[in-house]
Amino acid sequence: MKKPRTMKLSLPEEELVGSGNLACQGCGATLAMRYVLKALGQRTVLCIPACCWSVIDGPFPYSCLGVPVYHCAFETAASTASGVKAGLEMVGDPETTVVAWGGDGGTFDIGIQALSGAAERNDDILYVCYDNEAYMNTGIQRSSATPYGAWTTTTPVKHFKNRPKKDIDAIMAAHRIPYIATGSVAFAEDVYKKAKKAKDIKGTRFLHIFAPCPTGWKSRPEDSIKLARMVVQNCIFPLYEIENGEKYTLSIKVKDKKPIIDYLKLQGRFRHLTEDDIKLMQEEVDKNWERLLRKVESSV
Amino acid sequence: MKKVIMGNHALSYGAMLARSQVIAAYPITPQTQVVELLSEMCADKTLDARFIKVESEHSAMAACIGASIAGARTFTATSAQGLALMHEMLHWASGGRLPVVMGDINRSMAPGWSIWTDQNDSLSQRDTGWMQYYCASNQEVVDTVIQAFKVSEQLAIPGMVVLDAFALSHTYEVVDIPDQAKVDEFLPPFKPQVRLTPDDPHAFGGLTSPEHYFELRYKLQKDMEKAPALIEETGREYEKLFGRYLGLVDDYLCEDAEIILVTSGTAGYTARGAVDDMRKSGIKAGNLRVKVFRPFPFEHVRRILKNAKKVAVVDRNISYGHHGMFFQEVKSALYGHDNNLPVFGFIAGLGGRDIMPSSFREVVEIALAKDKPEEEIIWIGVKR
Numbered sequence: 001m002k003k004p005r006t007m008k009l010s011l012p013e014e015e016l017v018g019s020g021n022l023a024c025q026g027c028g029a030t031l032a033m034r035y036v037l038k039a040l041g042q043r044t045v046l047c048i049p050a051c052c053w054s055v056i057d058g059p060f061p062y063s064c065l066g067v068p069v070y071h072c073a074f075e076t077a078a079s080t081a082s083g084v085k086a087g088l089e090m091v092g093d094p095e096t097t098v099v100a101w102g103g104d105g106g107t108f109d110i111g112i113q114a115l116s117g118a119a120e121r122n123d124d125i126l127y128v129c130y131d132n133e134a135y136m137n138t139g140i141q142r143s144s145a146t147p148y149g150a151w152t153t154t155t156p157v158k159h160f161k162n163r164p165k166k167d168i169d170a171i172m173a174a175h176r177i178p179y180i181a182t183g184s185v186a187f188a189e190d191v192y193k194k195a196k197k198a199k200d201i202k203g204t205r206f207l208h209i210f211a212p213c214p215t216g217w218k219s220r221p222e223d224s225i226k227l228a229r230m231v232v233q234n235c236i237f238p239l240y241e242i243e244n245g246e247k248y249t250l251s252i253k254v255k256d257k258k259p260i261i262d263y264l265k266l267q268g269r270f271r272h273l274t275e276d277d278i279k280l281m282q283e284e285v286d287k288n289w290e291r292l293l294r295k296v297e298s299s300v
Numbered sequence: 301m302k303k304v305i306m307g308n309h310a311l312s313y314g315a316m317l318a319r320s321q322v323i324a325a326y327p328i329t330p331q332t333q334v335v336e337l338l339s340e341m342c343a344d345k346t347l348d349a350r351f352i353k354v355e356s357e358h359s360a361m362a363a364c365i366g367a368s369i370a371g372a373r374t375f376t377a378t379s380a381q382g383l384a385l386m387h388e389m390l391h392w393a394s395g396g397r398l399p400v401v402m403g404d405i406n407r408s409m410a411p412g413w414s415i416w417t418d419q420n421d422s423l424s425q426r427d428t429g430w431m432q433y434y435c436a437s438n439q440e441v442v443d444t445v446i447q448a449f450k451v452s453e454q455l456a457i458p459g460m461v462v463l464d465a466f467a468l469s470h471t472y473e474v475v476d477i478p479d480q481a482k483v484d485e486f487l488p489p490f491k492p493q494v495r496l497t498p499d500d501p502h503a504f505g506g507l508t509s510p511e512h513y514f515e516l517r518y519k520l521q522k523d524m525e526k527a528p529a530l531i532e533e534t535g536r537e538y539e540k541l542f543g544r545y546l547g548l549v550d551d552y553l554c555e556d557a558e559i560i561l562v563t564s565g566t567a568g569y570t571a572r573g574a575v576d577d578m579r580k581s582g583i584k585a586g587n588l589r590v591k592v593f594r595p596f597p598f599e600h601v602r603r604i605l606k607n608a609k610k611v612a613v614v615d616r617n618i619s620y621g622h623h624g625m626f627f628q629e630v631k632s633a634l635y636g637h638d639n640n641l642p643v644f645g646f647i648a649g650l651g652g653r654d655i656m657p658s659s660f661r662e663v664v665e666i667a668l669a670k671d672k673p674e675e676e677i678i679w680i681g682v683k684r
Binding site: 043078084114 | 370371
């Protein structure tokens, strides 16, 4: 009899996210947590502000996570994490990785002051922003991470969002923190590798993970991974690292850059856009991509 | 060891002697010297603590909350606008049952900008679930901080130590700085029942349905109700080691007093001087200084006011559309116990206007001239 072959796994088998959680079908935020925790392991504590994950984790007294969680106020992910880190150090635990885990609203908008403060002090925390591009937990309201053109419940199609997504990574780079990386849940190994790298760096580290939201994007749950892959291939959300605020490195060198239209078509939130709107958006994406390439080239 | 120090430094010494482990603070006049001295103490290792120099008071309290849930003894200090900015996080600290101790320098709320004292900043936080101590001397400030940690850590309820801007914060007084070894004997290291650690993973503060939330708040109130006895017991223990008793109230010549002035903060000491003067001129006045506002010492207030013919509460604060807040509390303490005792409500000294011995004489004259109060609020020293 032939010996059965074993599947070669590219990620550790250990799961720190339990199956009985409250995520929607096709939730990218849940995958982001799975991959990051696989990299960080059990000696991790999480500070989770108001966001989808404050629900996904499960109601009191339950938690679907295998690591301790402090549910903190909306705008305090970074400042709470700074306090937790200092507190753990003072009680003799300098090893545990302290993570602030927020959505885009808690990071780009209401939590940016605390995040900027922690980054300027270079507090020894890992900040992870899973970005589903709107306030999904409260029912799909626009945030400053919502892309140009998108429908949300506060940017109805007649007045869709007419400002580009805030460039949070550039803002974080301006703080000259040791490590910044973008990730997308379609690239699990890349997210894992970056979280692992971030874990071993001292100071403020920032991971920005693209996390599709079928509920808010009016997309099919089974398309989440596809969308998370397309957004990288069409360069709307390139994968890269920034070290010490100045060394830019592309994680995936996109050679055959895809047009954004196929990505937009899979999502109801972009259904209203005209050809002219899409042309404008494509130009913006091209410009951003060129700008990033220049930063990458100039840091070599 | 006796030292001449300002009220703000009395807070710093209290935090140092209590061996605070994490301090997170943001500067605001008139609190700055509290954190300046603490940052020096951290820098020269007089105090083994981490000082997080945050970018706002909101983050200051958030960081204290994070440090406290991690198991560290935690201190901060603020004033007025800073305390108001912390408001959300004050609920977080008490709701999360974290014994953070904070100094608040009573400063009037803007606008218009004012750096001078009144109590509206701290009293606006009365329903946040924090214990509140009002101090009248720098000695009391040091002693209160140390005791506040002990009480807070036993009840898992945060504590706010309050002192008047300038009248105390910047006033230098002789303070007997407690001996560190004796403080260590009095206040053991902070050992919370549960904390945020991978060794024993829990989720804290998650979504709490109506099935559970009510009980969490019931328990907070039940523990708050234990505080008066515990503050007294802790005070006696402290007295044995240091010879000074703090307690909930400070009553002065109240036993035979016909009229009792109810006060708080530094105005309380001014009232005491005024009582001495009035006694000399034959008026049987007394003074009840309320040291602890939350929990409110109902029984003590009732017992001390029992034999008075009249009570005059002087508030350096106002609940707009209602009364001065100590006046409200005193009336609520008496209601159902002594409904016939006339209680007069005065408001004085808002925005740092001086409350003088003559202010108290005016108060007493007004109260003695009437059988019962004819106005909801009697204003002292206001220009109409």
